[in-house]
Amino acid sequence: MKYYSTNGDKHPASLEEAVIRGLAPNGGLYMPERIENLPVEFTDKLGEMSRKEIGCTVGRAFFGEDLPEEVIEKIVGETLSFEIPLVKVEERIYSLELFHGPTLAFKDVGARFMARLLGYFTVKKEIKEVHVLVATSGDTGSAVANGFLGVEGIRVHVLYPKGKVSAIQECQFTTLGKNITALEVDGVFDDCQRLVKAAFSDKSLTDRMRLTSANSINIARLLPQSFYYFTGLGELERMTGERGKVVIAVPSGNFGNLTAGLVAHKMGLPVSRFIAANNRNDVFLEYLQTGKYIPRPSVATLANAMDVGDPSNFARILALYNRSHAAITNLISGYRYDDVSISTVISDVCSRIGYTLDPHGACGYLSLTESLRDGERGIFFETAHPAKFKDTVDCFIPGGVKIPDTLQAFMKGKKQSVALSAEYNDFKDYLLSL
Numbered sequence: 001m002k003y004y005s006t007n008g009d010k011h012p013a014s015l016e017e018a019v020i021r022g023l024a025p026n027g028g029l030y031m032p033e034r035i036e037n038l039p040v041e042f043t044d045k046l047g048e049m050s051r052k053e054i055g056c057t058v059g060r061a062f063f064g065e066d067l068p069e070e071v072i073e074k075i076v077g078e079t080l081s082f083e084i085p086l087v088k089v090e091e092r093i094y095s096l097e098l099f100h101g102p103t104l105a106f107k108d109v110g111a112r113f114m115a116r117l118l119g120y121f122t123v124k125k126e127i128k129e130v131h132v133l134v135a136t137s138g139d140t141g142s143a144v145a146n147g148f149l150g151v152e153g154i155r156v157h158v159l160y161p162k163g164k165v166s167a168i169q170e171c172q173f174t175t176l177g178k179n180i181t182a183l184e185v186d187g188v189f190d191d192c193q194r195l196v197k198a199a200f201s202d203k204s205l206t207d208r209m210r211l212t213s214a215n216s217i218n219i220a221r222l223l224p225q226s227f228y229y230f231t232g233l234g235e236l237e238r239m240t241g242e243r244g245k246v247v248i249a250v251p252s253g254n255f256g257n258l259t260a261g262l263v264a265h266k267m268g269l270p271v272s273r274f275i276a277a278n279n280r281n282d283v284f285l286e287y288l289q290t291g292k293y294i295p296r297p298s299v300a301t302l303a304n305a306m307d308v309g310d311p312s313n314f315a316r317i318l319a320l321y322n323r324s325h326a327a328i329t330n331l332i333s334g335y336r337y338d339d340v341s342i343s344t345v346i347s348d349v350c351s352r353i354g355y356t357l358d359p360h361g362a363c364g365y366l367s368l369t370e371s372l373r374d375g376e377r378g379i380f381f382e383t384a385h386p387a388k389f390k391d392t393v394d395c396f397i398p399g400g401v402k403i404p405d406t407l408q409a410f411m412k413g414k415k416q417s418v419a420l421s422a423e424y425n426d427f428k429d430y431l432l433s434l
Helices: 015-021 051-064 069-079 107-124 139-148 167-174 189-201 219-240 256-267 284-289 314-320 325-331 339-352 359-371 384-391 405-411 422-431
Strands: 002-005 031-033 086-090 093-096 131-134 154-161 181-187 212-215 245-251 273-278 332-337 375-381 417-420
Touching: 002 015, 015 107, 015 219, 031 314, 051 069, 051 219, 051 256, 069 107, 086 139, 086 219, 093 219, 093 359, 107 131, 107 154, 107 219, 107 245, 131 139, 131 189, 139 154, 139 167, 154 189, 154 212, 167 384, 167 405, 167 417, 181 189, 181 359, 189 212, 189 273, 189 422, 212 375, 219 256, 219 375, 245 256, 245 359, 256 273, 256 314, 273 359, 273 384, 284 325, 284 332, 325 332, 332 359, 339 359, 359 375, 359 384, 375 417, 417 422
Parallel strands: 093 375, 131 154, 131 212, 154 181, 181 417, 245 273, 245 375, 273 332
Antiparallel strands: 002 031, 086 093
């Protein structure tokens, strides 16, 4: 399988090149040259299959031409080694809990897969050292850092906006040491993302260091996230014994998660439509309404992992649908929620139903309550454990959120970070000093 750049490319890359590079030389994002249609026999039997069986089938469609069968099975098995339960919240609305992995966030799936795939390629090519650059607004940093922790020959540099991730999230990637370095950037997430992109485009830097990205910029981080879309539908069929019109609501920031779902839909995922659930950072909603994409600085909200004003993966969505606004709006609708709406629904659902939403899942839940049509059932993604946003969630529910043992262990570590301005030259100097 070859991978082309969203900026146009006369020389598509192999899977190995796309994973190791992260970003195409011309600054575009890699996309597979084709998306395989999975057989109807597969989608008809989702309710009868295990997570690993589903993941291996989807994984072979992506990577079967480039990886031995036993490598795919090993990587998928280690990636999907934790539960992904579907929970009925109320009539016709279900939560797919994607926070049961090592760092209690949905990004564990993509990060674990990518860490293992990149490790496989570095050993195969006898590469001595790879520097992984990752910008995070919260959970990406912890998932990537823990996925790569201790992997020989790989050094991870996590860029995060100072004061704009939760204390618990920060602990998960600033206390690890070893081959993980946290870079505390004096700016917002978009500044962190800009620095990473600029580094990849700087030939004077890339000639001296082997760089790759572990954001959803990297195709090896993005594509495996399609696994749990199929898994979620299988769980729904097992739980209800029914098939039919299913709507999936995705809390959306940098849009890697939604893009993975759209790829799954191209493969045959039997869903009726998708919802992009936004906080006040709503440039994609504006695009859906007007056909115009106008990036702007992000604003801070309670759903901080979605505070993105220029989502990278918008380019991939355009590529999937040949830039057709009509095709995109036919499949995707958008909703926007401010902090008042988020806090109100967290309190209401807890008191009325006894289910605790995290601020991002709250946006997904709200979008389903507003938009479900007759005969439809909705799944929203709970993308992170509510305890990761304890300072926020505790304000709205009685008794507060209990911190799982996994998170408590991170909080006992000592913070280790490097202060960095939002100026590219400072970031470049840091990398060259290595």
